Amino acid sequence: MTVIPESPAGGLAAKQQGIPPHAQKATFAAGCFWGVEHMYRRRFGNGKGLLDASVGYCGGNSKLPTYRQPFFFFFGLSSGDHIDHCHCAVGVRDRIADLCSLACLAIETDAEAVQVIYDPTIVSYQQLVEFFYSMHDPTTKNRQGADTGTQYRSAVFAHNEEQLRIARSVTDQVSRRWWKAPVTTELNPPDQWQWWTAEAYHQLYLEKNPTGYVCPAQ
Structure with missing residues (x-):
């Protein structure tokens, strides 16, 4: 290891x-x-x-x-937002709930x-x-x-x-x-x-x- x-x-x-x-x-x-x-x-x-x-x-x-992925432009987020733990960006969870899982793609092989x-x-x-x-x-x-x-x-x-x-x-x-x-x-x-x-x-x-x-x- x-x-x-x-x-x-x-x-x-x-x-x-x-x-x-x-x-x-x-x-x-x-x-x-x-x-x-x-x-x-x-x-x-x-x-x-x-x-x-x-x-x-x-x-x-x-x-x-990392959970901090480059989806800011796609989601229309400001630079101060972050995609947080695949539970959607802080303050915009409802707006992007259906798209939130995309943020996990880059770490999908890691647990x-x-x-x-x-x-x-x-x-x-x-x-x-x-x-x-x-x-x-x-x-x-x-x-x-x-x-x-x-x-x-x-x-x-x-x-x-x-x-x-x-x-x-x-x-x-x-x-x-x-x-x-x-x-x-x-x-x-x-x-x-x-x-x-x-x-x-x-x-x-x-x-x-x-x-x-x-x-x-x-």
Whole structure:
């Protein structure tokens, strides 16, 4: 796996001062990354094992995936508007709702993902994977709620072979015990995927905008 420490917005590398050397990373895709980040922070933050988290793009072939795409002229937007997370431009959602999905084309091969830094002496990787399966529907391929597209697919991105082994074991268990429909979650081996940190306005989005878009994961 190649980790890109900083995108144009900065990222985990800019925030890792003070992270203990035994900390580990885990990366998941479960639909809208706003809600996934929010739920991991809420469940494992405040001393329960999560040390940091960032949202980003993962598992595709883009050179530099981003939601800020050059559709301004087409949509008749001003330079101050932005196409925000495929949920349409701020302030003009109703006007371009039918065209909004075009903004996702450039990143369609990448999944919206969350990368967490955690303390394995407090919370285990298995617990993080089990929570991943409990907070979204892994049986709806390329969809979570109304959010549809490959960028909303369910996926686990392993950082090492031990994580991959655990992810496979948990996936097998939840497939048999939790869900009647087939689980569609992708299990990606280490060294076969790339991480890109998302733009700054996506980080901690629901903390900064508590009355904003409510993700299906919520």
